[in-house]
Amino acid sequence: MSQKNDKRGPDYNQLEEGTRQSKPILRQQGREIQPYGKIARLPIALDEKVCAASADNLNQLLADTMTLRDMYKKHHWQVAGHTFYQIHLLFDKHHNEQDELVDTIAERIQTLGAISLAMAADVAETTLIPRPPRGREELPVQLSRLLEAHEIILKEARTFARDASEAGDDGTNDLLVSQVIRTNELQVWFLAEHLVDVPVVHADKAKGASAGH
Numbered sequence: 001m002s003q004k005n006d007k008r009g010p011d012y013n014q015l016e017e018g019t020r021q022s023k024p025i026l027r028q029q030g031r032e033i034q035p036y037g038k039i040a041r042l043p044i045a046l047d048e049k050v051c052a053a054s055a056d057n058l059n060q061l062l063a064d065t066m067t068l069r070d071m072y073k074k075h076h077w078q079v080a081g082h083t084f085y086q087i088h089l090l091f092d093k094h095h096n097e098q099d100e101l102v103d104t105i106a107e108r109i110q111t112l113g114a115i116s117l118a119m120a121a122d123v124a125e126t127t128l129i130p131r132p133p134r135g136r137e138e139l140p141v142q143l144s145r146l147l148e149a150h151e152i153i154l155k156e157a158r159t160f161a162r163d164a165s166e167a168g169d170d171g172t173n174d175l176l177v178s179q180v181i182r183t184n185e186l187q188v189w190f191l192a193e194h195l196v197d198v199p200v201v202h203a204d205k206a207k208g209a210s211a212g213h
């Protein structure tokens with residue numbers, strides 16, 4: 001056995017070398033590899049102009065969907081009243097479904113070779129949905145705000161679906177129709193039924209009686 005192998009403890013020369021190699025390199029800076037708004041074309045048999053137009057529309061939809069998603073979370077936290085528990089859960093369910101749409105839309109934009117919006121400041125500059133106050137509001141106001149946001153999204157999603165169809169971008173058209181439009185329409189139904197003014201405990205006998213005659 002050599003003297004070298006008998007040595008106990010670390011070899012400090014090797015330790016220093018190993019430390020140097022595994023040390024994270026922090027605060028790095030560099031150029032963007034793709035500027036926002038530019039297409040890095042992928043082999044998906046779609047013209048670059050078609051990809052750019054679809055991505056532009058989808059980024060608007062993405063900003064509005066992110067805003068609606070976040071508004072659901074705001075109202076999930078701030079809701080008050082005797083229906084607190086069911087509304088608290090419903091708002092979170094819708095939030096999660098909108099969050100899935102956000103990822104689907106963003107990844108479609110990347111698939112088109114474009115760059116999807118991501119950060120809150122960029123979303124705030126882009127969205128068409130009116131900004132709610134920071135404070136707490138009554139449930140009917142929360143519901144009205146959400147319904148208005150859904151309608152903005154549905155209107156633009158239908159227009160963008162037609163644009164995509166006419167341009168031959170079937171993938172974008174399918175995403176808009178089968179996922180964005182269907183999900184938003186269903187959520188509108190679930191919200192809107194809460195704004196129908198029906199009696200909670202006593203039936204409205206006067207109206208019922210007159211209808212019977």
Ligand SMILES: [Fe+2]
Nearest residue numbers: 076077088092
């Ligand atoms: Fe929660």
